[in-house]
Amino acid sequence: MLFRNSELKKHSMYVDVSSPGYIFVNAAVLSSRSVGPLASAYAVIKYLGEEGYLKLARKVLSARKKIYDGLRELNFESVAPIESSVLSLTNEDADLLGFVSAMREKGWHFHLQKGLKEFHIPPNIHLTLSPIHDDVAEEFIKDASMAVKEKASINLESLNEMVQKGEFAEILKDLEEGKIDSSIVPILLENLPEEVATEIVEEIVIGWYT
Template sequence: MRRAEEYVSRDMDPLSGRMWGHVYVLGAPDVIELGKALYLKFMDKTMLDFTVYPSVLRMENELVGMVSSLLHGDDEVVGNFTYGGTESIILAMKAARERFERSSSGTPEIVLPATAHPAFRKAAEYLGMRVVTVKVDGQFRADLEDVKGKLGGNTVALIASAPNYPFGTVDDVQAMAELALDRGVWFHVDACVGGFLLPFLRELGEDVPPFDFSLEGVSSVSADLHKYGYAPRGASIVLFRNAELREGTVFAASKWPGYPVVNTAVLSTRSAGTLAASWGILIYLGREGYRELAKRVLDARRRMETGLRNLGYKVLGEPKSGILAFTSDERDLAALPREMRKLNWFVQYQPGSREMGFPKSIHLTVAPGHDVLVDQFLKDLSSVSLTVEEEIRLPEGDLVRALGIEEGKLPEDFTVINRLMHEAPPDLVEEVLKTAVNRYLFKPPSSGP
């Protein structure tokens, strides 16, 4: 335990309010404590075999029902609990591929906007599918004309984001649903970020167009409980319009001497802790509790947008949830995370891509507890003076080591890496990242722990 305390002392505290990314359940200590208690109560119960613990099956069904109701599902909608948005997305894409392969023999394709989460690309890589990328418009939403041109006979699924992660903007889900329905294409809405926030922002009077099962063309939806559902990691839900569409996700095996194995998720053995915590938190908060937390997120996001513009930054697109991104032509954004870290803030740099036409930006995920910290953040941001670095100086020698990446250790300064990622072709960036992770970062220490 002492060693663990020593290790964690070097990390930022996710509940400090100083992190503007990867943290959602902030400013709600009662929710955190309830989640911990339920997690511990069910931590040792497995979701591997649903015949062993009836309480686990009951909780999952009740949880799916609550989420379905929130997202305008009818009595036909079914779904399952997963350990994260990526798992939910993989399951949805597998179901879509199975449906496609029953009537087609071509190379299956996923059509998605360039802003869609990389989990879809991972799903395509795992499932042997091809990705067809759609351009986005000036508001970073899927270009509908390009969508029409990219759909074809090998299309397995069309993807929309509600919202996308980089900019917090929402695709025109209604128009895409109508197009998918007309073409007979599976349409998946990735609401991993917005599923437990957008409905309550709408109740607060925000302009939130329909994005869920209220639209006839929507086949499946993913929504993360461990984001604005405020549950512990990992917890997500994938919903299908009916049981027939879900068929491709259910795995069963009896061709061995052991007990019959039936899985409704990619993972088999899973602690029921996060399921129980998610179930309890949804019941505890109810619509009123979620609406109140959404109000705090909305207030903090609006004040942040105004403050950023007053400081001369440009907010990208029209943020619709708790995410926003900002950019600047006058400041060196690649160095901004380093300078803000000196002031004990975490912000996430998004390199964009010169080749793809995306600007460099800083991503902010706004949590309820940020409502009392916006002013201090903006004050500190205004004190950081950053001039644009006109020339990128490449380090000499072994590129990975020269960038400060050592065996099992992250570099202390990511500034040069940040600049390179914007300028380099995406394919090269991916290869360098794979090499760094495979050969340097994830490697047991030679001297032992």
């Protein structure tokens, strides 16, 4: 579907900034999925067979163990029992914003998630592991051991002042131009009214397509 302008495109998106995990965004109406990717996934599973699927599952578990054990050496801890290929980790001794930014500079991209005080969940990083990560786990931990020492270059106090003044257009401009690392977005939106936070996320996502 094509849209005449970006304002119309906003109405085809699903955004949930209140999600207990990362900010949930889907460019499709009601976060729906087309049948194409589902058919492709089914075809791949049929091609792999049971043994092929188990081989990949073992690599995921191996990657999870390597990365989790390595990050625990850097004082990271899971915020919940680990039951899948997803890790949500926090570190009281580290500047998580600085860590995520430093890892991005090294080519590793993952989510920084806001904390949820009502559920006693601190800010944390979100990693979704796949078989390929088993081959790069050692490199990831090596880079993490350096990045964990980094402090955020972003002035949160200054950004919060801009938020309080309603200077959202300026914040969006700085995000689009790369003056503000987009990893700050979950933390930044935490202090905004939901409707304002949703609009900012929509503007950011639309910017990716224009």
